[in-house]
Amino acid sequence: MKLAYWMYAGPAHIGTLRIASSFKKVHAIMHAPLGDDYFNVMRSMLERERDFTPVTASVVDRHVLARGSQEKVVNNITRKDSEENPDLIVLTPTCTSSILQEDLQNFVERASLESQADVLLADVNHYRVNELQAADRTLEQIVSFYIEKARKKGDIALQKTKIPSINLIGIFTLGFHNQHDCRELKKLFLDLGIEVNEILPENASVKNLKNLPQAWINIVPYREVGLMTAQYLQKEFDMPYIDITPIGLIETARFIRKIEQIINQLGGNVDFEPYIQQQTKAILETSPFVQTNKNSKNNNLPKKAIVFGGSTHASAITKILVREMGINVIWAGTYCKYDNTWFQEQVDGFCSSVLITEDHAEVGNLIAKTEPDVIFGTQMERHVGKRLNTPCGVISAPVHIQNFPLAYRPFLGYEGTKQINDLVFNALNLGKELALFEIFNDSSTHETFKHDISISWSPEALQELEKIPGFVRSRVKRNTETFAKEGKIASITLDVLYAAKENLTN
Amino acid sequence: MTISESKDLTFECETGNYHTFCPISCVAWLYQKIEDSFFLVIGTKTCGYFLQNSMGVMIFAEPRYAMAELEEGDISAQLNDYEELKRLCLQIKRDRNPSVIVWIGTCTTEIIKMDLEGMAPKLESEIGIPIVVARANGLDYAFTQGEDTVLAAMAQRCPSVSTSEINQKESNKFSSLFNFAQKKIQSNEQKLNLVDHQPLVLFGSLPDPVVTQLNLELQKQGITVSGWLPAKRYMELPIIKEGNYVCGVHPFLSRTATTLMRRRKCKLISAPFPIGPDGTRAWIEKICLSLGIEPKGLEEREQQIWDSLTDYLNLVRGKSVFFMGDNLLEVSLARFLIRCGMIVHEIGIPYMDKRYQAAELNLLEETCRKMGTAMPRIVEKPDNYNQIQRIQQLKPDLVITGMAQANPLEARGINTKWSVEFTFAQIHGFSNARDILELVTRPLRRKGNLRELGWNTLIE
């Protein structure tokens, strides 16, 4: 048992649901107690989804506990099949089903005999993997299932496209700025004259998975999700993949050069160098970190920063801060414990120490101890920053409604570089402004609480008044006193307070 | 599928495939209500993820709640539950020093049959902090019923003798300190002509301002509320003696009511719930009646509130509502809205205790007759998929629903109101009737303003 207040990565089934519901016409059925479908709320709220989230529960209740799910799961699958006509139904186990040890595979086999849709049991164990690992695995599972199916039927598309093309793997629902990143990458490929073969799993159809081998290269922008699928496709079809995250000018250039190299190896003939030069120059001309001389106020670099987040973003941001902005990263860390070695390698040489932990308190304590000037982390680090009066830029999941901006905010590619420049620059400047506020002792928020002397307040009424939220309290007080004056009431009791409320809200 | 109108209330039961919150969510409001408590949810990452995300920014405010996260070793019984819980509770005692630790049992503790009730008394005496056990899991309960399980457990902890009876001297010394305040209250009491009646304890967690308002309303009738379950602090749980009267303020507290009747031998006043001016009046009247007091001035009071609501009533009159059902407040809210002149098609509800809600159901029937509207169908354990078919057929003006369906329905041109807001807003008593209508009319008002732009549906 461990005492936990906060987790960076959610439970396994969330990963499976995120993959399943990103596809078109894929329905997930959770084997779960009532209340575990909170995923639907999150998706609807955060992604502002216009469609019903294709996730339902096959509810585990007392009856199931006593007698097993029996026909229930099978019926729920066949019912969904006829109601929604999905291409695929993914039966999703939860922590509850992990310990019930029912033979879910058997249900899946029985249900698939009756249903039009394909039926799969997500191969994830609550106690062994977290949200991200489960997502990675589920995507691979679905892809390999359809590749095998197409192979058996002999309609797999092995012929490469004429124009160099890629599959973009790992864009999915509730991902940190995923939608924006996807758009930015599509634009990048368009600029480079590269065709996008398939994007997985966001908005993809399982029917098209047999076309995956047509692409020349698989692109995995985020380390956490998609890597297993890329490795599977490499093993099966000898497809090369790129797992460089194009965050920042240097990594984006490395990313594009790698694409160029592979395309040319495969018989293409492309030269992306002029494009890289032109894009890089355009950004360097406006970057506040290169143009520091023009603006003498910003010359107090390097600042001390710390970075914490998912392995992809934390490592990429560390690199960009150090190499492209001249900021000193005193330590970098990730909560992706299972990917510890990779992370260490990535940030090696860019920061003096590395923190690998899932415990937010450990992160918080180290921040307090090392006193950085600026924090780049998740929502949790943002709140640590608030407490310590240290500015913070949010660079990684776990997500929050604010991480679903309506305006275009990619982290990847050239546009992403601009957005990160803004983010870092604002965070640094905010720190400076906070310090200035303190020097001038900004007291505008400390409103004093004066009483009208001609009217007295009973202790109970006054106590009640104190319970009213600060920002409306003085108005309520004023209104109540006006009400009392008009009614020639000399002393305000609880009764008068409420009478005033009723009267004045009319 | 045809939808018929009926002369009597009809009760149906569907498949139970609906969205609601897990009952462990009650820790979010109960830890704030009971200021010296600490809630320990003994469950998995699933439970923690739900709480973390549903609590929103509260999670960053060092809440007095935590997960005791079960790991594989706990499930396979390699680790000793008792020792593990002791270690965590000692840590909580050291860091927070609460007056009570509430253990929330979850689905996992049910399935692996962890004996929380057996361990609690032992650990309690070992560490010197009361431990209250509530099994608020998703296998058995929905959303607000979580509070019911906690309060039912707390009902057994209410003292039956006052501390002053135990230690007269001590309390005398103590009360002299507060002499000033007491004199004030006494003078108040004389003015209000408080009646001598059997002690009355109210149950249900409400924000403090609402507690004060309801206390005041009863005081006007000469009734003294001797205590509330829960009180602001665990140390202030009310004294409950055999024969005391008890009355609930929420429709979802049937276990607490049962516990108070059976285990504490109290007399339950079955009343409609004080939601809306009609409900509040009926609630007070029922209490007066049970205590042998002649209610006074209530009719005018109710009328006065209705008069003050005219602007809102004009907006809602004749409009139709569909409750998908997820928090058990549905019957009371529907009854109030019908009285406001709305038409209610369907009252979805997770669980219907016809005995505990009897008075409320009667008032609902009465209200329908009075307003001349058809009786709504009450659908227990609804099936959200079927409900959406019915909604598309009926095209109600407003659907009161959870957040999972709200955006998709809005995109289909159907006005929605998030049901969970009714759980957190102040909706009880005379003066808060306005707040309910504010919530109900907000989507109607906003849509009215936007419709001119020509957008009704956002899907193809």
Ligand code: SF4
């Ligand atoms: S339904 Fe059960 S497993 Fe899920 S959050 Fe609630 S108590 Fe935990």
